[in-house]
Structure formats: structure tokens, C-alpha cells
Amino acid sequence: MENNLKHRGGNDKVLFIPDHVIDSYVVMKHTHPGHQVFEIGHETFRISTHSDYQSGMQGLFDAIKAEPEHFLGYRDFSLCGTYKGTMMKFDAAGDVMGDTGFLVSYAFPPNRRMGETEWRIDPVFNPSSTFALTYPVSFYSDNPSLIGPEASINQEVHDKIQQECNNRSWMVYDAKSGELSINDFAFGQNQLAAEHEASNMRDGFEIFGSVELKSLPDVIKGITYGVPPPLWYEEPNQLILTQKFSSDMNEKVLEYHKNDLRKIGMGDxxxxALSMNIKSGKPDFKLYSTKEFGxxxxxxxxxxxxxxxxxSDMIFRNGMELLVRPKVGDIQRQTFTQDKDIGNITVKNAYNAMQQRSFxxxxxxxxxxxxNFKETDRNGNHPMETVSGYxxxxxVGPLPxxxxxxxxxxxTLYASLERGNRQHVEVSGKSFFIEALPKYETLRVYTGNLQKSNIEELKKAADLNQSTDQTNNQVQQTTNTQRQRNGQSQS
Incomplete structure (x- = not known):
């Protein structure tokens, strides 16, 4: 990737991977008793610090699990990424400031009044995904222009910012808004005053960042347009602007690993991220993704x-690792190695294996x-075992x-079972779930409400229905015969 930015004109875009410039992943707890929005009482606590995304998500899951069932006031948890050499800061709403870090995942508490019992996890974005950071024309211009395809500020906003710059005040703005108008800005003599003013302006005003108004060019540098909120910077992040990428890359290696991602169910x-990591020349790297299974x-x-x-320019993928937070049960973590006996398993295969199913x-x-869940190695992993001839x-074929x-x-049914899925089936209108169980050359069978059952019960459902049909047919025949007799006697 070319990394020579223009210094005059044009809207420059820098493609980067957030994970490359992250120092750590931090689990934060935010409380606001009484559910106030900007009143005094907000508290933000650092719960734990982690070196990578997966460990950070593990920390988030653990924090939620440790939270008492009964809690006073409103609270939530978040996983944030901190930039190297930057101290993470938070605004009055407990959100990480965009120039000091970014929000990775958010955890909402259950709403007891609505009958909810489970915390909701919302992955905001994947730190392995690439993002384009766009600097407006004005960023590199001696005379900032407030009109452009990526930066659009109307004259009213321009005049107001210029006026407030003379007063040396602070500004906050709603970065979620597409076209910034005067209603998307709030001003105050200090940062807290500006944030209070923003909270009183209108419902739904989302404070994203605050800027000290020293000069108009500084303000323009502080606003990045046309990109997601996590990529807002008050000043350009030199770690991003100075990234160096090798222009040499074996395209066959890249294509091989792209195809590999598709084979394991990751698509494109x-x-x-794969291409940029290969170009970076790093001796090793990781790609992350979050998936929902039910x-x-x-x-x-x-x-x-x-x-x-x-x-050699060869690159190898060393298996995969899954961290699973099930709706019911304990958090699971398992490493799947890639060897000649196991081969290329898909992400869905791996998830199903962790749910004690076979593929x-x-x-x-x-x-x-x-x-084999009866054995565990020193790293907490369960060994993979195989069985042939099933x-x-x-x-399944002889079953009704x-x-x-x-x-x-x-x-379709056979293919689903081969992937290791628990598959819904019907027998004479009655619901069952089945799973392959090759170790014992049979099936696991559950009733429609997921109570343990067996193949014999599944067969009985068909026999019972057949017996009922036969009884109904006999009753119908007897009724018809009686009607015929009644008709003959009346004649």
C-alpha cells in the first residue's frame, strides 16, 4: 500500500488496521446511579487490562459473570482499545474519547422490568478490520476551506466557530450526524460546560469528542468527516501516518490464504486485513472475528x-482458537491445531465440537x-479424537x-448433521432434535423442548400416530356401515 500523503489539495485516505496501533485492551465499568445522563454521579472504573482482543473479550465476559445478580442503579461494561503512547480519556457519558482510544464492544445489563435475564453483548467493530481514515482538504491547506466532498460545514457554523475561537472556549459536536449544522455543535467556557450545554440542546445529541478552540485551523484538524466515530482524532496519529508497508508480496500466498478463509467459513x-498484515512484513500476526451461533x-x-x-515468503495459519460465551453454561475456550490428522476444520465445525457434538x-x-471432554491438557484444551466407518x-435413513x-x-438434513449441527426433525407432526453420535454408532435425540430422548421414543411417535390413524379409520368404517344399515331399515 502506498503511504505517501499529499500536503496540498485532495482528500487523503490512510488505510490501516486498528490492531496495529493498539497498546492494550481495557475492560471498563461505567455506573450512573439513577440513570442520569450528565449529572454528577457518573463513575468509570478500569476492571482489567489485556494484551489482545480475545483476552479482552474474555475479560469482558468474566466481568459480566462476576456482577451480582441484584444490583443498585444502572451500570454497563465496555471493552476499549488504547493507542500506543496515549492515555485513554472518557467524556461525561463514560464513553472513550475518540482521539485516545476506541470502543470495541459494549455490554448492556438485562432489563428486569422487561423480563430480561441475560446481559447483551454488542461487538461495535472488529479491530482486525481495515478502516480508511479520511483527512479533508482543509487539513493540509494554509487557508482552510469549509466546503468539500468529505468536509461540509455551512457558513453559519463557520462563523460561530470563528467567533468562539476568539473567546478561547470549548466545543463539542455530534459526529454521528451526516451533514453538520449549527444544531450539531455546543460551546462552553470549559470542557464540562460545553458538554452540559450539549446535553441540554436536544434529545439524542451524542457527544463524541470535545475540542479546545484555539484557532480555526486547529478546529478543522480536530474534525474528521466521512468515517466511523472511532477514527476521530484531534491531532493526526503519527503511528498511523508513518506505517510502512512492503510493496513486495507473493500474490499466490495471498490468494491461497484468501481461499483458506473461505473454506473455513470466514468469507471475504x-x-x-490479511493483505495488509502480509505486506507489513510482521513475522507473526492474528486475525479476529466475532460470530453469533443462535x-x-x-x-x-x-x-x-x-x-x-x-x-522463503511462505506464511502458515496455525489452526484457530475460539472463545464462546453461551447463553447457558460456562464460558468456553479451545485451541484447534492444524495437523495431518485433523486437517482444515471450519469455524462452525469447531463451535459444534465445543458443544459436545461430532462432525x-x-x-x-x-x-x-x-x-474428548474427559481429558484436558495443561493449556486447558481438550484433545480431538476421530472415529471411522460411521x-x-x-x-438416519430407516427412521420415520x-x-x-x-x-x-x-x-439438506444429512449435510447439516455432517457439519455437526443439532437438527430439528418431525415425526408424524411431533418435533424432535437429533445430533450425530458416531462414537456409539447412533444418534443423540431430544424432544421438541430439548429434553433428552432416544431413537426408540422417536420411533414410538410414528407407531403411536399410525395406531391412532388405524383406530380413526376403523371408527370411520364402523360409522359408515351403521349409516348404511340405518338407510336400509328406513327404506
């Missing part, structure tokens, strides 16, 4: 390392894989499942 969401939240970590052999590893040999079609009557639906 991490393509840009009501479970999973953090996926993909570690890469560069070959140390002289002259098809090799179709040619009917080899299935599953985690044909899911022979096990409704979808098996349709060849297309039957293929």
Missing part, C-alpha cells in the same frame, strides 16, 4: 506465522471428529422422519 470479510457469541482468532527459512472430517472414509445415511420422504430435504 478479512481479505483486506444466541451464543463466539470470538474467533486465526494466528499466522511467517516462514523463518531464508528466502464429518473425511467423507471418503466416513471419519468423524469430536472433542455412515450417517444408514443411521418426515424430511426423508423428499430427496432434496433429505440431502
Amino acid at each position: 470479510s478479512l481479505d483486506e 444466541e451464543d457469541l463466539a470470538v474467533v482468532t486465526l494466528p499466522y506465522r511467517r516462514s523463518t527459512r531464508e528466502g 464429518l472430517l473425511d467423507k471418503d472414509t466416513d471419519t468423524w471428529a469430536y472433542l 455412515d450417517i445415511r444408514k443411521v 422422519i418426515s424430511d426423508l420422504k423428499d430427496p432434496e430435504k433429505a440431502d
